[in-house]
Amino acid sequence: MANEEVKLYGAWGSPFSRRVEIALKLKGVPYQFFDEDMANKSPDLLKYNPVHKKVPVLVHRGKPIAESLVILEYIDETWKSAYPLLPEDPYDRAVARFWSRFLDEQCFLASWKAARSEGEERAKLKEEAHGHLKTLEEQLKGKKFFGGDSVGFLDISANFVAYWILIIQEVAGVNLFTEDKFPTLWKWAEEFRCCPIIKDNLPKKERLSAYLKARFGFQNASK
Ligand SMILES: N[C@@H](CCC(=O)N[C@@H](CS)C(=O)NCC(=O)O)C(=O)O
Known part of the structure; x- marks a missing residue:
């Protein structure tokens, strides 16, 4: 599929952002990390998460997903076979x-x-x-x-x-x-x-x- 690129707008010190990094790494999904400065948020972050203006935001195939728990579920459903995060039942x-x-x-x-x-x-x-x-x-x-x-x-x-x-x-x-x-x-x-x-x-x-x-x-x- 075109544009499989995975980007993560996060912050090194954020537990919410680290959740996503851990999930991507456990799944073996390569990604590009953009370390946001919380005092000076990037135009991309504000564009991708206009509602909360917070990290993390995952951008997959050009489409943004915000909220770490939502992102974890997305990752689990998208990269199903490698390292399941949620139980099956x-x-x-x-x-x-x-x-x-x-x-x-x-x-x-x-x-x-x-x-x-x-x-x-x-x-x-x-x-x-x-x-x-x-x-x-x-x-x-x-x-x-x-x-x-x-x-x-x-x-x-x-x-x-x-x-x-x-x-x-x-x-x-x-x-x-x-x-x-x-x-x-x-x-x-x-x-x-x-x-x-x-x-x-x-x-x-x-x-x-x-x-x-x-x-x-x-x-x-x-x-
Ligand atoms: N419920 C959100 C919380 C995310 C959150 O609070 N992120 C903080 C960093 S730890 C943030 O971006 N803060 C920006 C701000 O407060 O302006 C999630 O799970 O993703």
Whole structure:
């Protein structure tokens, strides 16, 4: 087919953008990466994602797809044979989608807001984030990965929990995800970060810390 070209408009430090990179790499799909500057977005990004103006955007055969979870499904359906991301069974697929939304709408949001708030508000949001992490911990029990024996759609969707949250809590000075509170999730995070393609697709810790401090003004002041 003409113009099989795959382009990814992303950002090196974005967990959402890294989800897509991991999926493309697991599938063995070659792609061109455009590293967007969030403070000065390219005309192409604004053209391809006029609604949200956010990364990632995948452009395949000249057509754009936005929203990382939507992109992951597109990748899985388009490059079917190599490394399936979602389970085959319709019920299991629905369950994976349910939890991926939980991750973004509950877990990510509460953790990020807790990191960016202070005082009583932070304490409240921290409790909320802990509750969501506990729910994930329960969901994982008895499994190596959310996807079973190997990394799948839900593990990739949870990349924020496996890596970003650890750096964010350090720069923000708040304990969100700790081994003593969430031992099962902690072990999963370690396993996830060690997987061959994953470990090469996580931003360097020092660079990410410096970026988060500069962009969001984290002070590492509170508890
Ligand atoms: N729900 C979106 C979230 C994407 C997102 O928040 N991207 C951030 C980078 S981590 C972004 O592009 N931010 C640009 C901005 O806030 O102006 C997804 O899953 O793709």
